[in-house]
Amino acid sequence: MDPPAIEHPRFAKPQRVAFVQACWHRDVVEEARIAFMKEAEARHLTHVDVFEVPGSFEIPLHAQILAKTRRYTAIVAAGLVVDGGIYRHEFVADTVIKALMDVQLRTEVPVFSAVLTPQQFHETEVHYDFFRRHFAIKGVEVAEACANTLLGLERLRGQVAAGIA
Template sequence: MNQMLQDTEVQDTEVQTSQAESAPDTPANPPAPEHPHFAKPQRVAFVQSSWHRDVVEECRISFLKEIEARHITNVDVFEVPGSFEIPLHAQLLAKTRRYTAIVAAGLVVDGGIYRHEFVADTVIKALMDVQLRTEVPVFSAVLTPQQFHETEVHYDFFRKHFVIKGIEVAEACANTLLSLERLRGQVAAGIPG
């Protein structure tokens, strides 16, 4: 019996060795993708609601990491009581002309005086109005789950989901700012799109 175990261990070692020899050399961590640089420095405002802060902050953390990888290092973070308060802050920040983009993050759930669908729709529409009025792009990571129960399972799920949303909103923000920078350069130079 011991001989069979030893023979099996030897065979396993030989298989592992042959697999290692035939496997291509790949680094443990693939190289980070190269993102384009901006012609001018960009400054972004990140406005987040404090309702369910422990969930929403996951979006901010992943956003900050991803946006820095995309060569935007000037980010100012603002916190408001709830998602309903985000549009007014976004509008005032846009009017300062300090920011080339504004990102909003919040979690709107049932409870309180307003229905969550109403709050979410109102916030999204108001954010769209802000960007159209001020020509400062506004991005939303304000989420409204159909079902949210204050259980650890739901909190864990939405924390992970907000990490993904933070990365996605950083990508959208950086790509839009690059596109607008090119477009504005073309307009200034009189080059047709």
């Protein structure tokens, strides 16, 4: 017998989410999108537009342009930054995360990150399998964070409008 389905809170207003996915290692990163879409629907986030960019470095600009349209109540970023042996991949990951934070603070549109930087990533089937599973977990987690944050912001904005906060 299946456990009873969890009924998640509903939003007062429809929410629209942009999901920006890097295509570098698409077969790994898309697991986050697939899991996100399923969990988002369960959490009443049914309007999700998907955008693809070449790599993680391109995500912040797309996130900023999408946030400035005011069409989206949240933006989710997903990508995989790996050590290619040529440059410090930590620099790319750090730059992307800082830029995503800047976007959300400048636009007041929450931006969520499933941009991951493993310490080691080898192009072996074992690593691909591990990271596919890991990205699926992250997809669920980012959907949960997105829904909970949007619910909290909806509540906060209502309190501010009512002069309570």
